């Protein structure tokens with residue numbers, strides 16, 4: 001039985017903003033579900049609907065098998081922590097933690113015991129007699145979590161609880177939140193736009209885009225086997241390379257090639273993805289290649305190679321990132337935004353396809369190159385491939401670079417951004 005079920009839930013705010021669209025999501029009992037997506041995709045609205053702070057426009061909410069759509073918030077047995085959990089400034093930390101139990105009329109000795117136990121788990125036992133004003137941001141957030149969880153809610157909701165903390169503290173507290181909610185076995189829905197938080201914390205991640213569920217799976221499923229190009233681009237740093245290609249099935253030769261504007265990748269018939277790719281013969285697709293699926297080599301295998309010129313080398317401490325200029329048309333994530341889904345191009349109508357793809361995913365960080373000079377083909381935008389290197393040793397900026405492509409890890413998406421071969425869930 002799902003502890004929290006949203007059945008076809010939609011939310012349209014007064015004024016017409018559609019924040020959530022036809023969402024079906026089942027959070028299992030004891031599960032830590034992370035809602036991940038860019039700003040404005042509806043994450044907080046979903047959390048507020050679960051808490052009862054917002055009414056869905058349509059659809060149903062079920063809590064522990066009971067229809068809860070119209071249940072008042074206080075009858076839901078749900079606790080919520082926000083970005084900066086507000087504390088009572090004139091009550092000690094002990095008083096803040098005890099407050100929900102005092103309200104519930106619990107025995108003072110039991111309250112004291114619970115407060116001490118929880119403050120130990122949250123590593124704030126030395127602060128119990130102090131006022132919130134004297135605590136660090138991280139300690140205050142620990143108290144806020146403790147206060148929310150002390151009355152043992154059946155569902156724990158967290159809305160970006162770490163976003164106001166510095167990086168080191170975020171890492172510490174992230175680990176502690178995971179340990180705490182798993183230790184207590186409380187069903188938790190955790191909202192963030194930080195992919196690292198999502199990947200490290202979640203049992204499952206629900207990726208949201210424009211109020212819709214884009215993908216749902218364990219961290220490894222959504223990272224390694226993403227259902228859409230949007231998910232692939234949202235998860236992972238550096239961001240996945242998204243290339244525009246065209247599929248050609250060669251029945252005689254027994255292979256499928258992906259034409260990448262002058263360069264090509266080849267898949268033998270033995271590759272299980274070929275069967276699905278062959279249906280797209282003559283059509284443009286999106287090819288996703290993670291930075292660590294590319295390796296500089298002197299003698300790559302035919303059909304698993306991309307060539308270019310090393311334009312820049314970036315030192316990141318634990319790794320180097322090579323920016324390799326190629327003639328491969330790169331799909332620019334900055335320009336990807338919601339595309340109309342009823343639009344259809346004819347095969348090989350690549351410039352229309354690219355225009356659409358550019359307007360499909362709007363997420364990101366990588367800056368587009370200036371418009372291509374005249375020796376570039378068609379309307380394609382030429383840009384860099386990003387390659388992860390363990391060492392920059394021996395690499396010379398400006399030199400030609402041959403890259404072996406780990407074709408088994410390449411992801412193929414149709415022009416709507418959906419995976420061409422079926423994902424495993």
Ligand SMILES: Nc1ncnc2c1ncn2[C@@H]1O[C@H](COP(=O)(O)OP(=O)(O)OP(=O)(O)O)[C@@H](O)[C@H]1O
Nearest residue numbers: 013014017019038039040041042043044045046193
């Ligand atoms: N009370 C409201 N009235 C009208 N529109 C709203 C209201 N609350 C949110 N919205 C809109 O609904 C959409 C979803 O907002 P929501 O806060 O749920 O997204 P989010 O993913 O949590 O964003 P963020 O990460 O920036 O907090 C946005 O377009 C937002 O402007």
